[in-house]
Amino acid sequence: MNPPFVLIVAGEASADLHGSNLVKAMKELDPGITFRGVGGQKMEKEGVGILTPSSEMAVVGLTEVLPRLRVIVGTYLTLKRILKKERPDLLVLIDYPDFNIKLSGVAKRLGIPVLYYISPQVWAWRRGRVKKLRERVDRLAVILPFEEDFYRQRGLEAEYVGHPLLDAIPARLDRNSALRDLAIEGAFPVIGLLPGSRKEEVANLLPLMAEAAAVLKVSFPNLNCLLPRASTIRRDFIDSVLRNTRVEIKIIEGDIHRVLKACDLALVASGTATLETAMMHTPMIVLYRVSPLSFWIGKRVIKVPFIALPNLVAEEKIVPELVQDELTTERLVQEALALLENGERRRDMINGLVKVREKLGEKSASRRTAQIALEMVRAHRAGQNPD
DSSP: OOOOEEEEEEOSHHHHHHHHHHHHHHHHHOTTOEEEEEEOHHHHHTTOEEEEEGGGTOOOSSGGGGGGHHHHHHHHHHHHHHHHHHOOSEEEEESOHHHHHHHHHHHHHHTOOEEEESOOOTTTBOTTHHHHHHHHOSEEEEOSTTHHHHHHTTTOOEEEOOOTHHHHSOSSOOHHHHHHHTTOTTOSSEEEEEOOSSHHHHHHHHHHHHHHHHHHHHHOTTOEEEEEEOTTSOHHHHHHHTTTOSSOEEEEESOHHHHHHHOSEEEEESSHHHHHHHHTTOOEEEEEOOOHHHHHHHHHHBOSSOSSHHHHHHTSOOSOEEEGGGOOHHHHHHHHHHHHHOHHHHHHHHHHHHHHHHHTOOSOHHHHHHHHHHHHHHHHHHHHOOO
């Protein structure tokens, strides 16, 4: 028989990280397995044949998809053709819900098993998608503690595997060594700027973050700003956004955990990075802004009380959320000062973040998901070759 072939789709920067860890874990268990699909540099490094880079697929909001529509449609047609002609042993879908749910329907009709890893946040909005998931997806590997019961109660085979970000956090990392490694010993405060992994997010949020930092610099002359660059965002694009900024911002290539460990406060775009920040117990302010139309539509369909993942996991508001029109330089500075100058508020937030980290469980999400994936591959191949 030919070696097992898995088609994998990771349409976001964070999904590229999780996809690469999953591929690595699957290859450790079955070195002969091959992969192709959508992903980024990390997945490519692990041996995935990349058909379309995830950086060309990533969008935020609803109206923001239009400039990328041609690439997205072209990629969908390519994946559909591979499913029909090459019949992979498994389709692994990571987040990226609208695209991936549609693609799962093609696989289902062809009898190709589907594993959804990092499932759509249907508990937050558009719960009607549950029916499509139940019809098209064979198994779900979920990463938030409340998701397993949510899906199982609705007839899906879901398993909580833990959060894959836990696998990426260095075991030994203290603040003093982080400050020393980043050559900013004695700085206070150290502010982390995490404007997101999509160009639209960076363009929307980074100028406001930089302006708030410039205002804070007046009160804190020894302030230092660090920006860990997402792999999906080019350095020259960041430089162009920051061209007229009034404060020095040190761009760090990767190493987000060391940056977060060094920070007294992080300004973070809503998304996966908020959980990484929570795992490092770093106080944060969560920012969210999309086009007015996207926000108007979102307000009418979102069914959860918070947008920040740490608040959703904690089931209470432990980190401030500045959303859309609330997101101004003045409000951002006000919230930052409250966390930098109010020791009690800061301690309360850190205690809340410790509890979030505890709720996320143990490491090895990638390994557990790899075991599920290989079970599905073997069952599929055994069904094709019963002898």
